[in-house]
Amino acid sequence: MKFQLKLSHKGIILVSVPLIFATIFLAFLTYLLNQAEHEVEAQIRAKALVTEAGNLQKSFYDAGVAMAGYSITKSPLFADRFDAILRQIPTILESLNSLVGDNPKQQQVLVELKSIAYSALKILKEAKNAVATDEIDMAQMKARSVYKQARALTDKLKVTINDLTSDESMLVNKKSHQIDSKLQVKIFLAIGFLINIIIAVFLALFFSKGIGSRIEILTDNSIRLARGQELNALVSGNDEIAQLDKVFHAMAINLQEAMEKERAIVENAADVICSINSEGKFAAVSPACKELWGYAPDELVGRKFVDLVFNDDLAQTIQSARQVRQSKVTTSFENRTFKKDGSLVTVLWSAYWSERERSMFCVAHDITQRKLAEEAIKASEERIRTIIENMLVGLLIITPTGFVEAVNPASERIFGVPAKELLGKHVLNLFSESKFMNVDNEYDRKQFLETFFTKSLNRVGEFDAIKLLNTDEDFPVEISLTEFNIGGNLKFMANILDVSERKELEKMKKEFVATVSHELRTPLTSIRGSLTLLSVGALGVLPEAVKKVVAIAERNTIRLIGLINDILDIEKLEAGKLDMVFDDLALSNVIERSQESVKSFAEQHGVNLIMAQTDIKVHADGDRLVQVLVNLLSNACKFSPKGGNVTVAVVDIPNWVEVRVIDQGRGIPAKFKNLLFQKFQQVEASDSRKKGGTGLGLVICKGIIEQHGGIIGVESEEGHGSTFYFRIPKIKEPSEINKIFLKQA
Amino acid sequence: MKVLIIDDDEDSRSIARLSLESLANATVIEASGGQEGFDLAKIDKPDVILLDLLMPNLDGRATFQLLRSNASTATIPIIFLTIKGIFDEFDELKANSNVLVDLIVKPFDPTFLAQQIQRILI
Numbered sequence: 036m037k038f039q040l041k042l043s044h045k046g047i048i049l050v051s052v053p054l055i056f057a058t059i060f061l062a063f064l065t066y067l068l069n070q071a072e073h074e075v076e077a078q079i080r081a082k083a084l085v086t087e088a089g090n091l092q093k094s095f096y097d098a099g100v101a102m103a104g105y106s107i108t109k110s111p112l113f114a115d116r117f118d119a120i121l122r123q124i125p126t127i128l129e130s131l132n133s134l135v136g137d138n139p140k141q142q143q144v145l146v147e148l149k150s151i152a153y154s155a156l157k158i159l160k161e162a163k164n165a166v167a168t169d170e171i172d173m174a175q176m177k178a179r180s181v182y183k184q185a186r187a188l189t190d191k192l193k194v195t196i197n198d199l200t201s202d203e204s205m206l207v208n209k210k211s212h213q214i215d216s217k218l219q220v221k222i223f224l225a226i227g228f229l230i231n232i233i234i235a236v237f238l239a240l241f242f243s244k245g246i247g248s249r250i251e252i253l254t255d256n257s258i259r260l261a262r263g264q265e266l267n268a269l270v271s272g273n274d275e276i277a278q279l280d281k282v283f284h285a286m287a288i289n290l291q292e293a294m295e296k297e298r299a300i301v302e303n304a305a306d307v308i309c310s311i312n313s314e315g316k317f318a319a320v321s322p323a324c325k326e327l328w329g330y331a332p333d334e335l336v337g338r339k340f341v342d343l344v345f346n347d348d349l350a351q352t353i354q355s356a357r358q359v360r361q362s363k364v365t366t367s368f369e370n371r372t373f374k375k376d377g378s379l380v381t382v383l384w385s386a387y388w389s390e391r392e393r394s395m396f397c398v399a400h401d402i403t404q405r406k407l408a409e410e411a412i413k414a415s416e417e418r419i420r421t422i423i424e425n426m427l428v429g430l431l432i433i434t435p436t437g438f439v440e441a442v443n444p445a446s447e448r449i450f451g452v453p454a455k456e457l458l459g460k461h462v463l464n465l466f467s468e469s470k471f472m473n474v475d476n477e478y479d480r481k482q483f484l485e486t487f488f489t490k491s492l493n494r495v496g497e498f499d500a501i502k503l504l505n506t507d508e509d510f511p512v513e514i515s516l517t518e519f520n521i522g523g524n525l526k527f528m529a530n531i532l533d534v535s536e537r538k539e540l541e542k543m544k545k546e547f548v549a550t551v552s553h554e555l556r557t558p559l560t561s562i563r564g565s566l567t568l569l570s571v572g573a574l575g576v577l578p579e580a581v582k583k584v585v586a587i588a589e590r591n592t593i594r595l596i597g598l599i600n601d602i603l604d605i606e607k608l609e610a611g612k613l614d615m616v617f618d619d620l621a622l623s624n625v626i627e628r629s630q631e632s633v634k635s636f637a638e639q640h641g642v643n644l645i646m647a648q649t650d651i652k653v654h655a656d657g658d659r660l661v662q663v664l665v666n667l668l669s670n671a672c673k674f675s676p677k678g679g680n681v682t683v684a685v686v687d688i689p690n691w692v693e694v695r696v697i698d699q700g701r702g703i704p705a706k707f708k709n710l711l712f713q714k715f716q717q718v719e720a721s722d723s724r725k726k727g728g729t730g731l732g733l734v735i736c737k738g739i740i741e742q743h744g745g746i747i748g749v750e751s752e753e754g755h756g757s758t759f760y761f762r763i764p765k766i767k768e769p770s771e772i773n774k775i776f777l778k779q780a
Numbered sequence: 781m782k783v784l785i786i787d788d789d790e791d792s793r794s795i796a797r798l799s800l801e802s803l804a805n806a807t808v809i810e811a812s813g814g815q816e817g818f819d820l821a822k823i824d825k826p827d828v829i830l831l832d833l834l835m836p837n838l839d840g841r842a843t844f845q846l847l848r849s850n851a852s853t854a855t856i857p858i859i860f861l862t863i864k865g866i867f868d869e870f871d872e873l874k875a876n877s878n879v880l881v882d883l884i885v886k887p888f889d890p891t892f893l894a895q896q897i898q899r900i901l902i
Contacts, residue, residue, distance in 0.1 A: 549866035553834050557789050560887035564795030567890045573802040596887055616871055
């Protein structure tokens with residue numbers, strides 16, 4: 036195609052070319068018709084002119100005749116006729132004038148004609164007058180003359196009229212020429228029409244060749260596409276058809292790609308994609324079935340779907356398949372499917388029934404692992420639920436504002452009401468504080484909640500709970516709060532343990548221990564008293580050997596007493612109930628009493644005690660402080676070499692006072708330093724037998740010092756002695772207290 | 781100096797008696813129970829009473845109340861023979877009493893007992 040014309044352009048050409056031709060013909064035809072009309076008009080006028088000229092000539096002739104008659108007869112008949120004719124002539128002249136129009140030649144002839152006519156009229160009138168005056172001769176003569184003149188004039192007129200009408204006559208004779216031009220028009224019309232048809236046919240053929248053949252290619256392409264054959268090459272041109280073809284090719288490529296992708300997806304899908312025909316047989320199966328079920332696709336095609344279904348699931352599967360057929364949308368169902376090796380997989384089928392293809396299209400997703408995981412989760416949930424529901428500890432889930440959201444059965448038992456009585460309640464309702472706090476008052480609730488959280492968040496707090504049916508019934512509980520998040524919502528889990536029984540047991544144990552220790556003490560009092568009375572000679576002087584034995588008995592009795600005391604103290608320390616009586620006292624007094632206590636013990640070990648002097652005052656339990664210092668001094672004496680020194684030093688540091696017990700013993704290995712303040716720890720296991728002691732002393736000391744708000748520790752290097760120290764707060768001097776007081780005031 | 785020992789354990793009484801007689805030169809009278817002790821205290825007007833806490837029938841606490849409630853015995857200093865472990869209210873008792881109340885821990889050192897008694901009565 037040489038011209039890159041669009042289809043619409045071609046259409047315009049196809050219509051407009053014949054139209055233009057038709058228009059040209061029409062214009063030309065109109066021109067010819069106009070001309071013919073002019074010619075007709077000219078002929079009519081020429082005819083009229085010839086006629087009028089004839090009339091004029093005839094009038095003159097008639098006037099002459101009438102004149103001749105009149106002159107002879109004098110009959111008024113001729114006179115009237117003559118007058119009538121004379122009156123007629125100007126009218127005829129006027130008529131000629133109008134017919135001549137703007138033809139200059141004819142105008143000139145007409146002017147000449149008029150002058151001749153008027154001259155003739157004048158002669159005719161003179162002749163009549165001559166007749167009227169009876170100058171017959173005259174009249175006759177005149178009449179003859181006039182007649183002659185009139186004849187001459189008439190001849191002249193005749194010539195002139197001939198001149199005047201010669202053109203017109205020519206025109207009238209033109210008729211044959213007219214016939215020629217009409218024929219021409221007809222021929223021309225016929226030729227034009229023929230050309231027009233030829234052009235139209237040519238164009239139509241020309242364009243239809245370009246359009247039709249290409250549309251055929253397009254049609255062929257669509258058939259090829261449907262058959263999956265390769266398309267024809269792109270059609271030539273740049274018009275709509277070429278565009279359409281281009282788009283069609285692009286579409287075909289896209290379609291091809293999409294199909295390839297789809298095939299790739301189906302073939303590489305982890306899930307089995309298959310179609311099952313109306314007979315329930317596999318029509319097509321994706322390769323994934325090899326991986327998932329152990330079957331090659333070919334092995335499955337043609338086999339019945341139900342053959343693969345586990346017997347127990349058969350009925351359910353058939354029912355599901357029916358539902359799929361009835362449903363218009365994709366429907367899912369699960370079943371267990373046999374693999375080739377006979378093992379089972381759990382499969383989730385997503386199926387869709389196509390009525391058009393009479394097939395069920397399925398995606399089979401292996402959910403064996405998911406199923407197992409779900410079962411594991413279910414089992415785990417079941418286990419946890421069982422634990423929660425059967426545990427002895429009460430569980431409350433509470434909101435950050437303190438409202439109960441969930442409870443376990445143990446909580447129902449603990450508070451003595453069914454769960455619904457607990458749900459939605461504020462925790463304040465559950466505790467004895469509700470007796471003096473208003474459970475409906477938000478401030479009170481907040482107050483309680485603060486205590487509740489402070490005491491039990493991530494630790495164990497003790498509270499007095501109440502039985503909800505009988506709020507007078509208090510019982511001790513231990514509560515531990517744990518913070519956790521459920522879907523971004525902060526919650527607290529409260530573990531509630533009813534410790535009534537334990538408290539009861541503790542009380543019983545305490546009483547038991549107290550009673551036993553008291554009962555032990557009573558005989559020990561007698562033994563110890565007896566031995567001491569003997570050893571101090573209160574009952575007379577004893578022989579040396581007896582004294583020695585009595586001393587052994589006394590020493591071991593004291594040790595036994597110490598052991599009982601320590602065990603009792605430990606018991607109290609652990610319960611946090613070591614009795615303490617705080618008082619302002621002079622540290623020197625504590626030191627003196629301690630020295631008094633260990634004096635004989637030091638002497639026994641051959642150790643020198645060197646005690647510091649001080650006037651520092653402390654706020655402390657004097658007896659307990661003595662207990663600590665005695666313990667440290669005893670230890671120091673025990674582990675000091677004979678003749679060694681045990682020194683008590685007092686160090687004054689701001690706000691604190693530090694008491695240091697320095698020995699020259701074997702020192703303590705670094706690894707034991709931290710163990711020293713734990714129960715039943717001694718540097719050497721044999722120490723307790725060799726050196727005495729229970730291994731509880733330092734633990735008690737630590738407890739006592741810590742209850743004073745102080746610290747206890749040891750500095751030691753193996754082989755270079757040890758320094759045990761404790762540090763407790765000093766009393767502020769009155770002046771200092773005043774200062775603070777004044778400052779505050 | 782007259783000391784009344786109220787203790788249900790005979791051995792304990794004997795040791796206390798021996799200690800006080802030999803080491804503090806005291807005159808000792810003994811009662812084996814609270815009621816007997818109260819009766820003796822009314823009659824003999826001791827300078828100090830050593831009172832055991834755990835006794836059958838009338839125990840140390842009850843005896844203490846009885847002694848305090850009676851005008852003739854209300855002003856006699858009383859030393860309990862026991863341990864704080866089973867006598868939680870001792871500190872309160874001591875603090876609220878106009879008359880001397882003390883405690884000597886069992887099993888006591890006879891010499892310490894004698895010293896304490898002497899110290900009280902000086």
